[in-house]
Amino acid sequence: MPTIEITQSGRGGSIYYREQQHVAAFDWQFALPPTLALIxxxxAAAWDGQHPWAAGRQREIYEAVATAAARRRADGAPFALDLERGVIEIAHPRTPNVPRAIQRRRTPAPSPERIEEISVAALREAVNDRLSIDRRLVAAAALHRIDPSFDLERVLARAIRALDRPANGLGRALTLAESHDTPAVRQALLWASWNATDCAPxxxxxxLKLTGADARAPDDMRRRVLAHLGAHSSYFERRDAFDALRALVGMELDEGGWQE
Structure with missing residues (x-):
C-alpha cells in the first residue's frame, strides 16, 4: 500500500510518495493568500521519464499527494492540480460557520494562469530567504520548472558557496548540482571544498565525480583528501588536501568570480 511522508523545514519541505521500492519526491512551500501552500x-512531459514505474499515473499520484497534504496540514482544504506544470495548489481551509455550498462558491478551482501567478510570487519571495539555504533551493528549483529561463545556476552556485552545515540544504544542493552541472556550479563546489565546514568533504x-577524477585517483589518495578537508582538520591539513584536490580535478579557484 502506498505511503506518503510530509517533512517540513522552515516555510517549506518535501513530500515523498512511496510505493514498494519506488519513490516520487515533491517539494512544497507556503504561499500567499488565498493559497495556503504549493506543491x-x-x-506532465517529464513524469513518465522520471517515474517509469508509474507511467500514465501522474494524475492518480498527484491526487493522492494533494489529498494527504490537504487532510493532514489544511483540515481537508480544497485543492487544484495543474499537471502540465507539475503544481498542486492547496487553498486555505474553509471558514468555520459558513455553509459548505457558499464556501464552494467562494473557492472555485483556480485557472492554471492563477496558479502560476500565485506560485511565482511565493517562490520569488522564498528564493531570497536569508535564513534557509534549503528553502532557497526548493524555491529556485520550482521556479526553474515553471520557467526554464529562470537563472537556477546563479542561485545554486551562491547557495553552494554559502553551505555551512549539512542540515541546511547540503543534500538538496548536491542533488541539484549533479543534475545542473555547469562550470559555475563546479567552481562553487571547489569554493565550498575549501571552506572549513562539515559540508566541504x-x-x-x-x-571529483563530476570531473571524472574519482575514477582516476587512487582510492587511498581520494580518501585522504576528503578526510582532511573537514572542519576539524588543521589549516595545513586542509591546505594540502585542497591543493591535491585542485590537481586532481584540474581546476583553480576563481576568486574574482565571487563578486556579487
Whole structure:
C-alpha cells in the first residue's frame, strides 16, 4: 500500500510518495493568500521519464499527494492540480460557520494562469530567504520548472558557496548540482571544498565525480583528501588536501568570480 511522508523545514519541505521500492519526491512551500501552500513535482512531459514505474499515473499520484497534504496540514482544504506544470495548489481551509455550498462558491478551482501567478510570487519571495539555504533551493528549483529561463545556476552556485552545515540544504544542493552541472556550479563546489565546514568533504566528493577524477585517483589518495578537508582538520591539513584536490580535478579557484 502506498505511503506518503510530509517533512517540513522552515516555510517549506518535501513530500515523498512511496510505493514498494519506488519513490516520487515533491517539494512544497507556503504561499500567499488565498493559497495556503504549493506543491511542486515533475511536469506532465517529464513524469513518465522520471517515474517509469508509474507511467500514465501522474494524475492518480498527484491526487493522492494533494489529498494527504490537504487532510493532514489544511483540515481537508480544497485543492487544484495543474499537471502540465507539475503544481498542486492547496487553498486555505474553509471558514468555520459558513455553509459548505457558499464556501464552494467562494473557492472555485483556480485557472492554471492563477496558479502560476500565485506560485511565482511565493517562490520569488522564498528564493531570497536569508535564513534557509534549503528553502532557497526548493524555491529556485520550482521556479526553474515553471520557467526554464529562470537563472537556477546563479542561485545554486551562491547557495553552494554559502553551505555551512549539512542540515541546511547540503543534500538538496548536491542533488541539484549533479543534475545542473555547469562550470559555475563546479567552481562553487571547489569554493565550498575549501571552506572549513562539515559540508566541504561532500562537495569535494561530488566535484571529483563530476570531473571524472574519482575514477582516476587512487582510492587511498581520494580518501585522504576528503578526510582532511573537514572542519576539524588543521589549516595545513586542509591546505594540502585542497591543493591535491585542485590537481586532481584540474581546476583553480576563481576568486574574482565571487563578486556579487
Amino acid at each position: 511542486f513535482g515533475p511536469t 561532500a562537495c569535494a566528493a561530488l566535484l
